[in-house]
Amino acid sequence: MSGVLEGMRVVEGSAFVACPSGGMTLAQLGADVIRFDAIGGGIDNHRWPLTPEGRSLYWEGLNKGKRSVQVNIGSAEGKELVAALATAPGPDAGILMTNFPATGWLSYDSLRRHRDDLIMVAITGNHDGSTAVDYTVNCAMGYPWLTGTGGTVNHVLPAWDIICGQTAAVGVLAAERHRFRTGQGRLVNLALSDVALAAVSMLGHVAEAQLLGTQRPRIGNDLYGAFGRDFELADGERIQIVAVSARQWTGLVAACGIAGEVAAVESETGLSLTSTDGDRYRVRDRINPMVARWCANRTLAEAAEALDAHGVCWGRYQSMLELVAGDPRCSAANPLFAEVDHPGSGRYLTPGAPLRFPADNMVDPGPAPRLGQHTDEVMADVLGLSAPEIARLHDRKIIA
Incomplete structure (x- = not known):
């Protein structure tokens, strides 16, 4: 089925999480996203988890x-083909997203010579172009010193990459709107560490450290500034309970029958x-x-009934x-x-875009492609190469 971005074409040169997840977001909304890889696959082509046959579920995902x-x-010649793909004609084409080094032949200035209104989103580690990945950014943002009860505790979710x-997908859409209005292309630079810094600033952490000069303490599984924590039930199950509004709090007090004790406190x-989150904390x-x-004193079933x-x-x-086995949401x-x-x-279960549009604008999530599955197809329908020309590229091992 078509999506809201039907007709848009994005060329993606990527590895790992940040760039390919942004490209996939656009693909799930209907854009034609063409990922180019080196012959044999890039450095993320065999990243764990793997199927018994060695296929990367990470890459598929x-x-x-x-x-x-x-x-x-x-x-x-291979560089020329990629440049031609990125700068192919058409009002909805000429868009490149990459976290490869945007230098030399892949620089904006070099590619722009082929198409003046080129849109390019270039992802780097740090704003100065130096290298960083989620794991090195995460350790610098302070969260490992706030998590758990001792030591440095890394989060297993690559949150900054995601x-x-x-953000890269938003950058593509913002630049495409600018081009629609003005006819001008844009280079959009995006640093992974800037994404993290913007997030921790939005949540008040930077101002807290700068203005108050305080280091937030470790509080384990308690919810900072409000009431929330994990609790064990009689059958060994464990649940998280959160009360971040007056309604949630009064419901919890009623469910647990602790109104008298709360009034005494x-x-x-x-x-x-x-009335006050901070007071509960x-x-x-x-x-x-x-x-x-x-x-x-309650099993999961008993607690669920009362809390609900x-x-x-x-x-x-x-x-x-x-x-996967029992949650109806999954x-x-x-x-x-x-x-x-x-x-x-x-x-297996495969998600589409979490953004909900009317049914006629939803895109079937579809499978991930096999590496190089669409090489000939793209060479023909995007670059207009003939079958003999494509065959010669194969013979010279320029494409696969």
């Missing part, structure tokens, strides 16, 4: 819905636990045992296997997912 071409980008990819401290060591005692009846915000801790019942056959890997 980040490249759904794209077209794939293999080009000998070490050769002058956010960077979405308010009377003793002069705090308002109903200040006396969390008084509140946590009340909720923990209630949880310890009172509109409490809560969630169950579950493994990845449990998520199933074909959710319009996000479809069961898709991925050649060489198998049939």
Whole structure:
């Protein structure tokens, strides 16, 4: 099915997470995203997790819905082919997204000689062009010193990469709108560490350190500035309970039957636990045992019934296997997912775009391409090469 970006063509030169996730976001909204790789695949082509046959589920997950071409980008002719793809004519083409070094033949100035209104989003590690990846950015942002109860605790989610990819996709759309209005192309520079710095600044961390001169303490699984924590149930299950609004808090108090104890704490401290998030945080060591005692005497089923009846915000801790096996949100019942056959890997749940448009604008998520699957097709329909010309490129090992 067509999507809201139908007709847009984006050429992507990428590796790892940030750039390919941004390209996939555009593909899932209907853009024709053509990923080019070196012959044999790039450095992320065999990244774990792998199927027993050695196919990368990581690579598949980040490249759904794209077209794939293999080009000998070490050769002058291969570079010319990629440049021609990136600058091909058409009002909805001439868009390049990459986290490869945007220098030499892949620089904006070099490519712009072929098409003056070129749009290019160039992702780097740091704003000065030096190298950084999610793991080196994460350790510098302060969060490992706020997480857990001791030592440096890294987050397993490459959050900055994911956010960077979405920001890159927004950059493409913003530059494309600018070109639509003015006829002018744009070079958009995006640094991974700037994405992280913008995020921690938005959440107040930079101002907190600069203005207050304070280092936020480690608080384990408690929710900073409000009430929230994990609790163990009678059957060994563990849940997260959060109360970040007056309604959620009053529901929790009613569900746990602790109104009298809460009133005593308010009377003793002069705090308002109903109206003020920060007050609940200040006396969390008084509140946590009340909720923990209630949880310890109830199974998951019993706690769920009571918490749901009172509109409490809560969630169950579950493994990845449990998520896939039993959570209705991670199933074909959710319009996000479809069961898709991925050649060489198998049939599994595959998400489309989480943005919800009317059904006639939803794009079938489709499988990830095989490496180089669309090489001949792209050479013909984008560059207009004939079958003999394409055959000669194969013979000279310029494409595969």
